[in-house]
Amino acid sequence: MDAFYASVEQRDDPALRGQPVAVGYAVARGVVAAASYEARRYGVRSAMPSVTALRRCPELVFVKPRFDVYRAVSRQIHAIFADYTDLIQPLSLDEAYLDVTEDRRGLATAWATAKEIRARILAETGLTASAGISYNKFLAKLASDHRKPNGQFAVTPEMGPAWVETLPVARFHGVGPVTAAKMKRLGIETGADLRARSLAFLREHFGSAAEWYHAIARGEDDRPVDPSRERKSSGSETTFDRDLTDPPEIEAGVLRMADDVWAWCEKAQAFGRTVTVKVKFQDFRIVTRSRSHTVLVSTQELLRQASLDLVRTLFPPEKGIRLVGVTVSNFDAGSTDGALLPLFEEREAAMI
Structure with a gap:
């Protein structure tokens, strides 16, 4: 989908159409969840701090997220x-x-299929989508960004290897900013x-x-x-308006x-x-605490207590805390009978 969250907001509020819109909160430690294409022209991007986004675009309109x-819109799209096909692998709500x-449906080509899907998405949701068509997932992912917004691009088997050579490695799915910087230091900037x-x-x-990079x-x-x-985990995190040291607030x-x-x-x-509980201190050092259990965490109260037990291992905090998060993982369809018996398998990870 094209600028999904922001496009939904512009669809539902005509006053936002044509305006630079950011989904998120215009607070000191807010983060942009999504930016409209009007906002992107100013260099506003998702995951950017709200204060930075406002510096780049003082006219930016912030809209509270409505997940x-x-x-609901994502479910409409997946129904289309x-x-x-039955072979659908979601990456996120919008991809x-x-x-x-x-x-x-007897459309003869993947190109025609993508075109019809995009037309139906527009007709049924009022939103535009872009598509990448190719013979494997890596190339389809790259191609999906090539004609955004509201376009599609195909990479055929004949053109695939040569096309990859022309692209910057920073665009490759699976090559993040840190790896891209390392590759640049090694003289690797393009697929070639x-x-x-x-x-x-x-x-x-x-x-x-x-092996992945070689392929x-x-x-x-x-x-x-x-x-x-x-799905391997479900988590949520929040950044506080100020660094916290008071245990009850944390x-x-x-x-x-x-x-x-x-709720999820x-x-x-x-x-x-x-x-798992994640804590980010004021110096951006991140620490996580995890504990596995012999049976499923099958009630809200058990999840609350497990989360509190983990964060309390960090009290009193050595520095102010700017962010906390909670994640549940190790999903299992097994029995939830019996008492919750912790295995006390704790792990700590710290990074700057």
Whole structure:
């Protein structure tokens, strides 16, 4: 989808159309969740601090997120997908891989299928979407950004390897900013540069990721579209308006995040065995505490108590805390009978 959250807000409020819109909160520690294309012209991007976004675009209009609405629209879109294939692998509320090899509707080509899907999305939701069409997931993902907004682009088997060579590696799915910077230091800035490096060189510098980088530099990706891919975790986090050192205030933030996570667990009927609490201190150092349990965390009160027990291991805080988060993972469809018995498998991770 094109600027999904922001586009939904502009669709539902005509006064926002044509305006630079950011979904998020215009507070000192707010973050932009999504930016309209009008805002992007000023350099406003998702995950950007709100204060930075306002410096770049003083006319920026902030709109409070409405995730219940975004989820409802996402369900509409996925219902459209289901008319064309059963092989749908969601990446997020606004993006998915589709394998349309079967050609259920007799449209002859994936290009025609993508065009019809986009037309139906526009007719049924009032929103535009872009599509990438190719013979594997890596290339389809790259292609989906190539004609945004409201366009589509195809990468054929004949053009795939050569097309990859022309692109900056920073655009490659799976190459984040840190890895892209490392590659640049090694003289790797384009797909052609990456392809020129031997597998031995890539293993030396990138370890277990070497095979992946070696393959995508040649336009190769054998991963199937997997509709049964299970969600591995559900989490929520918040950044405080000011650094907190008072335990009751910190605990209140943790409980709010636990309740957010529980709302998802209850709706999805997905319950996990592992609870993780994340804390970011004022110096941006991140610490996580995790604990696994012998049975599922199957009630809101159990999740709340587990979250509190974990964050209390950090009291009194060594520095002010700017962010807390709660995540549930290790989902299991097994029995929820019996008492909650902690295994006391705690882990700590810290990074700057």
